[in-house]
Amino acid sequence: MYDRGKVIAGIIIFLALVTFPFFYKTGKANVQIEPKINTPVIEGLSEKKCVESKEFMRANHMQLLNEWRDAAVRDGQRTYVASDGKSYAISLQNTCMNCHSNKKEFCDTCHSYTGVKPYCWDCHIAPMEAKR
Template sequence: MYDMKKILPGLIIFAGLMTFPIWYNGGDAGTLPKPEKPSNAKECVRPTEYMRTSHMQLLNEFRDTVVRESERGAIKEAGGVTYDDKSLMLGCMKCHVSKKKFCDECHTYAAVKPYCWDCHIQPKETN
């Protein structure tokens, strides 16, 4: 081996960068999110699977239809319950009352920072 004084530190830096998640976590996987389920309803406006993966697309759709086409129609659900208002604060948050206990749980875990609250006024929450 030649030039190991230069190559070895280089390789160590490389291995350090590549294994960043391993040593940064240090075996600590963090806590899994536990979003608080609403007490007053059993079914959401869409199936749970869809909401888990794609709620942001639905909300985006709501925003576009409400803000750009001023269509604040009701959202019907197969369960027979009618949810009024395509609205985050007047619709979704009627059941999912707490931003902290519902939205933030998963968003913090997945490091997502949705910009809902750039326009909406964040609900005041104690705790």
């Protein structure tokens, strides 16, 4: 191999740069992000429960939203029957955001922290919130 020294040094520098974020964070405590659910609608609920359990929603809300999207748009199926037998209208704007009217403190806190930018809000209208 020509320029063996330079090539190997180059590879090492490259790997160091690429893995830098992992080393940088190792050993440091993770910030706990807790999305707020203290909206007036949720406060008024007798049982504070989303369409599915908190754990399920936390882990799977994106898949559920994709399923809802396809069900409503593609199959004309606009009612969701939850695992506890209750029915909900399938609508991000009118069902999800009716309770979670605090998009900034609910959706955005986690999404900003994890650096994901879902394109939901390019089209769907976020609830009116007081500017903070």
